[in-house]
Amino acid sequence: MVRTASTDAGVTGGPTLAVVAREAGVSVPTASKVVNGREDVAPETRRRVTEALDRLGYVRRPRFDASRPPRLIDLVVHSLDSSWSGAVLHGVEEAAHDAGLDVVVSAALSRSRVDRPQRGWLDRLTARGSSGVLFNLAELTGSQYAWLEQQRTPFVMIDPVVEPPPGVVSVGAANWQGGVTATEHLLALGHERIAVIAGPRRRMCSGARVAGYRSALASAGLAPRPEYLRDGGFDESVAHRRTHELLDLPEPPTAVFVCSDRMALGVCLALAERGLEVPRDISVVGFDDLPEARWTTPALTTVRQPLAEMAATGLRLLLRMMDGEHPEGTRTELSTRLVERASTAPPRRPPGT
Structure with a gap:
């Protein structure tokens, strides 16, 4: 109270x-x-x-009772029913156990804006006596940033939706390099007609992945084709529709870089509906390396971003801030890497060649 x-x-x-x-x-x-x-x-x-x-x-x-050491932090996630959140929870859980912390987990993001905390949530944070906050995939308003600053509540953003204000500590993945790696893998297999299905344009991570895709094409002497760039909004059903649009082009792509594994599921479904085989007819690369990537048939080649490690790093940074320190750099990026499975292969040669 x-x-x-x-x-x-x-x-x-x-x-x-x-x-x-x-x-x-x-x-x-x-x-x-x-x-x-x-x-x-x-x-x-x-x-x-x-x-x-x-x-x-x-x-x-x-x-609060000053004789009791602060041992409670809040983790705010965008949902509790996704494997993404499961990986973040796993990373926080292990790091919190090592530090002797209790963690309150809440999906306190607005239904109208799934990346923005609901009004009133910060009041509840005050009432329960949390000493710090980890925000995952969140976008705060100016007044919420001001509230946290005025209350001197340390917080860290894990994979923030947009570029945070100067001085805000955040942890993310090397998304640009991941986009480069995915595209270079397809280029090395011999693909030149490579499409990309991106996340929301305003998402910082999505923009970086597409920028990496463009950079890899440019390094290979290829100009990005506007008709091959589609916005899937990190939504499986939208990616499904975008794949049908790509297949209806006069010259459809031979490979698709999909900027999330969940969207890649929608891509593979659309390809199956058109009677196409992965990777014989078209190669697919995802991004995230969620458990779903191993469950597909064929298993999905994807770019792994270390979600659990990102969460654990965020918690360790938060602990330092709770102790009165401030990290030297406000942005920490963990490396990504390509995980090759069975969804990519050289482009199919036309009959008679």
């Missing part, structure tokens, strides 16, 4: 909350909301109150 700040003198007999409210030009209840970490305060109002608190030397009362 969130404690209500007193309007009397602060912990050390300093200025009262009423004095702070007058200084900031707000009501005492509004100043109390800022002190107690409530998120239903406008960013500009929060800034004025925070500056007044610091200027007047108001000492906030400890919200």
Whole structure:
């Protein structure tokens, strides 16, 4: 439960909350909301109150029992029913066990915006006394960043949706290099008509993978063909439709680089519906190396990004921040690598050649 700040003198007999409210030009209840970490305060109002608190030397009362060491962190994931989240949970679980931490896991992202935490979630974070937060595949609003900063709550972004503001610590994979590696693998097999099915355009990881694809083609002296670039939105059903569109082209591709394994499942289904065999008729490369990549027939060649390692790295960075440190670099990238299985082969030669 969130404690209500007193309007009397602060912990050390300093200025009262009423004095702070007058200084900031707000009501005492509004100043109390800022002190107690409530998120239903406008960013500009929060800034004025925070500056007044610091200027007047108001000492906030400890919200929790100071005699108990902080051993609780929050992990916010985009869903709890995907193998992606399972890999992240595994990485956090092992690292938290080694550090003696308890972890609260919540799918606290808005249904209207699956990458944005729901309003009110930060209030609940305050109430349960978490000492830090890991966000996975999340995009925070300006007011949410301001709330975390004002509350001095350390947090780390794992694979953030968009480029975080300067100074925000994040962990991700080498997506550009992964796109290069996938495309170079297909080029080495002899493919030149290589399509790509990308994720959402605004996603930082998706843009980097497509940029890697373009770079590999350019290094091979090939110009990207606009009709071969399709947006699949990291959605299996959309990728299924995009594959049919590619097959209907006058000159369809002989290989497809798919920017997620889940989308690759939709690609393989569309190819089977058209009577085409992977990799005899068309090669497919995915991205992620989720368990699904090994379950397909044939097993999927894919780019592995180390999801569990990314999560464990994020937790270790968060622990350092909870101890008062700040990492030298704000962006940590872990390497990707190609996992060759059975879904790629040289392009099929036309009859009579």
